[in-house]
Amino acid sequence: MISIDRLSYSYPDHEDRCLDEVSLSIPAGSFTLIIGPSGSGKSTLLRCINGLVPHFSGGEIAGTVRVLGHDPIALGPRVMSRHVGMVFQSPEAQFVLDRVEDEIAFALEHAGLPREEMRLRVEEVLDLLDLARLRDRELHTLSGGERQRVAIASALALRPAVLALDEPTSQLDPQSAEEVLQALVRLNGDLGLTIVLVEHRVERVLPFADQVIALDDIGGAISGPPRAVLSQVTDSPPVVMVGRAYGWEPLPLSVKEARRFASAVAPTPRPAPPVAPPRSDPAYLEVVGLEAGYGSAPVLTDISLTIWPGEIAVLMGRNGVGKSTLLRCIVGLLRPRRGSVRIAGRSALGRPVAAISREMACLPQESDSLLFADSVADELRSTLHNHGQAEHGQVAELLGQLGMSAMAERYPRDLSVGERQRVALGAITVTRPGGLLLDEPTRGLDYAAKAGLAALLRQWRNAGAAILLVTHDVEFVATVADRVLVLGRGGLVAQGTPQAVLSSSPLFAPQVARLFPGSGWLTAEDALAGRAA
Amino acid sequence: MNPASSPALHPISWVAWLAVAISAITITRNPLYLLLILLALALVAEIERPAGRTRPIDPILFAAFAVTISGLFNAVSVHYGDTVMLRLPASWPLLGGPITLEALAYGMTNGLALGALIAAFAAFGSALPVGALLRLVPRAFYPLAVVVAIAVTYVPLTIRQARQVREAQQLRGHQMRSWRDGLPLLLPLLIGGLERALQLAEALAARGFAAARPPERLRLLLAGGLASAFAGVLLRVAWGQDLVGAALILLGAAMTLAVLYVAGRRTPRTHYRIYRWGRYDALALGGAGLALAALLLPWPARQSLFYVTYPTLRAPPFDPLLATALLGLLAPLLVRLRPRVNAKSKITKGSQ
Numbered sequence: 001m002i003s004i005d006r007l008s009y010s011y012p013d014h015e016d017r018c019l020d021e022v023s024l025s026i027p028a029g030s031f032t033l034i035i036g037p038s039g040s041g042k043s044t045l046l047r048c049i050n051g052l053v054p055h056f057s058g059g060e061i062a063g064t065v066r067v068l069g070h071d072p073i074a075l076g077p078r079v080m081s082r083h084v085g086m087v088f089q090s091p092e093a094q095f096v097l098d099r100v101e102d103e104i105a106f107a108l109e110h111a112g113l114p115r116e117e118m119r120l121r122v123e124e125v126l127d128l129l130d131l132a133r134l135r136d137r138e139l140h141t142l143s144g145g146e147r148q149r150v151a152i153a154s155a156l157a158l159r160p161a162v163l164a165l166d167e168p169t170s171q172l173d174p175q176s177a178e179e180v181l182q183a184l185v186r187l188n189g190d191l192g193l194t195i196v197l198v199e200h201r202v203e204r205v206l207p208f209a210d211q212v213i214a215l216d217d218i219g220g221a222i223s224g225p226p227r228a229v230l231s232q233v234t235d236s237p238p239v240v241m242v243g244r245a246y247g248w249e250p251l252p253l254s255v256k257e258a259r260r261f262a263s264a265v266a267p268t269p270r271p272a273p274p275v276a277p278p279r280s281d282p283a284y285l286e287v288v289g290l291e292a293g294y295g296s297a298p299v300l301t302d303i304s305l306t307i308w309p310g311e312i313a314v315l316m317g318r319n320g321v322g323k324s325t326l327l328r329c330i331v332g333l334l335r336p337r338r339g340s341v342r343i344a345g346r347s348a349l350g351r352p353v354a355a356i357s358r359e360m361a362c363l364p365q366e367s368d369s370l371l372f373a374d375s376v377a378d379e380l381r382s383t384l385h386n387h388g389q390a391e392h393g394q395v396a397e398l399l400g401q402l403g404m405s406a407m408a409e410r411y412p413r414d415l416s417v418g419e420r421q422r423v424a425l426g427a428i429t430v431t432r433p434g435g436l437l438l439d440e441p442t443r444g445l446d447y448a449a450k451a452g453l454a455a456l457l458r459q460w461r462n463a464g465a466a467i468l469l470v471t472h473d474v475e476f477v478a479t480v481a482d483r484v485l486v487l488g489r490g491g492l493v494a495q496g497t498p499q500a501v502l503s504s505s506p507l508f509a510p511q512v513a514r515l516f517p518g519s520g521w522l523t524a525e526d527a528l529a530g531r532a533a
Numbered sequence: 534m535n536p537a538s539s540p541a542l543h544p545i546s547w548v549a550w551l552a553v554a555i556s557a558i559t560i561t562r563n564p565l566y567l568l569l570i571l572l573a574l575a576l577v578a579e580i581e582r583p584a585g586r587t588r589p590i591d592p593i594l595f596a597a598f599a600v601t602i603s604g605l606f607n608a609v610s611v612h613y614g615d616t617v618m619l620r621l622p623a624s625w626p627l628l629g630g631p632i633t634l635e636a637l638a639y640g641m642t643n644g645l646a647l648g649a650l651i652a653a654f655a656a657f658g659s660a661l662p663v664g665a666l667l668r669l670v671p672r673a674f675y676p677l678a679v680v681v682a683i684a685v686t687y688v689p690l691t692i693r694q695a696r697q698v699r700e701a702q703q704l705r706g707h708q709m710r711s712w713r714d715g716l717p718l719l720l721p722l723l724i725g726g727l728e729r730a731l732q733l734a735e736a737l738a739a740r741g742f743a744a745a746r747p748p749e750r751l752r753l754l755l756a757g758g759l760a761s762a763f764a765g766v767l768l769r770v771a772w773g774q775d776l777v778g779a780a781l782i783l784l785g786a787a788m789t790l791a792v793l794y795v796a797g798r799r800t801p802r803t804h805y806r807i808y809r810w811g812r813y814d815a816l817a818l819g820g821a822g823l824a825l826a827a828l829l830l831p832w833p834a835r836q837s838l839f840y841v842t843y844p845t846l847r848a849p850p851f852d853p854l855l856a857t858a859l860l861g862l863l864a865p866l867l868v869r870l871r872p873r874v875n876a877k878s879k880i881t882k883g884s885q
Binding site: 050052055056077078081082084085086088089090092093094095096097098099101102105106107108109110111112113114115118119122136138139140141154155158331333353354357358362364366367368369370371372382383386387413427428431 | 583584586662663664667679682683685686689690694697698700701702703704705706707708716717720721724725729732733734735736737738739740741742743801802803804805806807
């Protein structure tokens, strides 16, 4: 189906090879997952399959690629578009027209297909991706997951034999991501469509994959059945790490597969942390009876919460329940209708955003919107300038903490997703605020970048910062949270230690907690430490 | 049978409707008629607005704003008219002199016309999907039309991104103090836009879209046609050779059109939707035609269109018959009265 032989590629103006003598094959009808750290060439490998590399990107390429017997390097993306459909990260950045049905038909019209044939294909893909009820809608009124399904439908309308997807869920919330992944599983299972997927949420996709290709930092690749590859890769989902450490054979890829091994393990229950006495020291952030909304629709009703210095609190809850709205109220971007917000003992209501952000920094979801300077260091200096503060060593010190001293003069937008986020974090915290709010900070990050972020947050917490984190990423919460708050409609529905809130929750339990119920373990580290004990 | 979701009116009906609406706005300066047209067009814009789409601009609010600004500007810059409200010192450059009620009313009327124009385009934009607009463009210009379609599609996205950037910069203490402070707002928007443009180019390439380059022969003919037309204009204007000039212009125009036609035929493009004329098109065109007739035909009521506030302000005339004819611009809304057929039965009918 797809065979790649000794493929090497380097981008223009780069001496290092992005792919170095990669050889592999992808069988017809398989579900292939490409994994690897940021910048390891996953997207590049995917683009070699339809000729975007080197036709669109330039650069030097050597070796052979064959897709259904065709040579994408010679034929280019125009011809290959009939055989390989492609879906990209950002759903918005691939649309030409404004309505669902027109967008799906666009490529067909351009290919000059007869009208009856177009009608048939559009109806087919609308049904396949469960979009029929949305056919008249404008694209920008759809949710992220729905938009990404439209992008898949547009690619499938040309009836390609291969569907290549480049991190299609990295910008989606978990619910939308699940929708998209389920659609892919259905297409692969029902139609036998060959799927090649680059994806960070390995734990969600692994159970469906027939083959895994793991790329490393130096351009190499290993490929094979998931178990064989995962046993050689360091960054893997918690259940795989636990399975490897316990020596389970065959290596389980999902919680379901791992349960039969886990039932034989008698976990040493981790002692529940003592119930902390109510803190008497002054809180850093205090929200009381907050009500807010947009237009006439209320989003938050009567929310009260308190965050103390030296803790990482995590706010969870379903989509649209008002988590981001709460953060906007705290930093003054949205004026609440009722209630009070106090930061470091002072009321925040009515104060300018700039003044609040000196005491309570906030990292927005789209952290790239912060970046505009020519270098990483200038990005931090520009914030100091905004606040009228002089520079006396804070920039160098903070860059050291962020592990970015060596990149101080690099152009921020040339860095990887994880590194860019660190620059953004630096840009909002260089004034040394006592509190920090983060909105979905793990979106699009690989395992290594997440671990780095967790370490940084713990370091700041230990230095006395009050941190409130909004995220859906339960595995990340398990590694970093001191306290978990669950927001439901109308207010907080649960709060307590991660063990108390996460372990028993069917919705928020991390993999290890589901694997060893009642043990109090949340992370792979807990499970490994428990075994040692 | 067409897809069930196709617009109820032919795109050309909408174009004709827009042309009549613009004519009406430009012909009359009677504030009563302009107000009526504004309200009618804003109603069409509101009813045609697709579900879930927020108004990019509220025509009525915009008109209120334009009326205020234009009225004030005209009042302080045009010092003509009999009803003087106050006098600014003559030594003030431009502003000095009498401030008259007539100049204020004239400015406000112009603001009303501007608001009505915005309402007309808002209604047109709401009613027609970008795909239908694309169809109105001749095939030879298709790649260019796609570029325009993309630009239109990107407007809501860019607005959202601009808001994100503004908020993100606020979070790092950004305040507008001088023009240099605009950079943190502009650069992320610009760079983000360029990044998206590259991603889109890649996505289009992956979907097989590429503008076919017309062959050398056609391009030479096109250049020849344009050169001939230009030479014809020169001959007529500079040397007074009217007849030869006219012949060259005609020849050049014919060559250019022929090349565009042939280049268009070469693009193997098909259409997903076919727009057919229906009785609602007849109704919409009839309504627009009635308004146009009232505007152009020489009948007594037509005089009430031409109203000037100068030199002395008086009550604008109003002819109920003419006003009723202008309400013909509401005719596209009659489509909403048609019996609802659900999409499923329509498709079944089509496949029989």
